Amino acid sequence: MLQQVYPSPQHDYVYELNKDFHFAAAHYVPSEEAGKCQRVHGHTYYANVTVAGDELDAAGFLVNFAIIKKLIHERFDHTLLNDDTDSFDEADPNRFPTTEVVARTVCELVQQYLDGTANKPVCVQVFLRETPTSYCVYRPKRKGGKSHE
Structure with a gap:
């Protein structure tokens, strides 16, 4: 696993848990502006x-580490992301499987699970590396439009 120091999200919670994992997936971006990325290609994503x-x-957990990995790894590993029409849509640029949208989707899938737990933790950040030199940080806004600060 890539040893990485990640940007720290600001929040006032007592506990913060971080889970690193990776998955291999292919995708294409259905936009002429995507250049070569319009063609099917793959990445090993580090999250x-x-x-x-x-x-x-x-x-005694905030959330079990294994659950976070399972939610994402089992869904996306060794897939063509574009085929997951529950998560991505070729007609809506806000749902193209770009790094930004994949990071947001990871956050939403984790949060959906967390919302069903008794202790109600919050996914405050997803860091998603697509290539050795390109990554995205996604931080959802709290209800009311404020970030986790």
């Missing part, structure tokens, strides 16, 4: 998911 909260669950 860091940051979850924060104030309460631990019945097992």
Whole structure:
């Protein structure tokens, strides 16, 4: 695994958990502006998911590390991202499988799971590296339009 120092999201929660993992996937960006990326190509994506909260669950976890990896790895590893029409859409630029949209989607999938837990932690950041020199940081806004600060 790539040893990496990630940007720190600002928040006032007591606990912060970070999970690193990677998955291999292909995609293409259905836009003429994408240049060569219009063609099917693949990446080994490196992800860091940051979850924060104030309460631990019945097992003493904020969230089990393995669950975070499983949610994303089982869904996206060795797939063509464009085929996941629940997550991506070739008609809507806000849902093309770009690095930005994949990072947001990872966050949304993790948060959807977290919303069903008793201790209700929050996914505060997803760092997604697509290539050795290109990555995206996604930080969702809290309800009311404010970031996790």
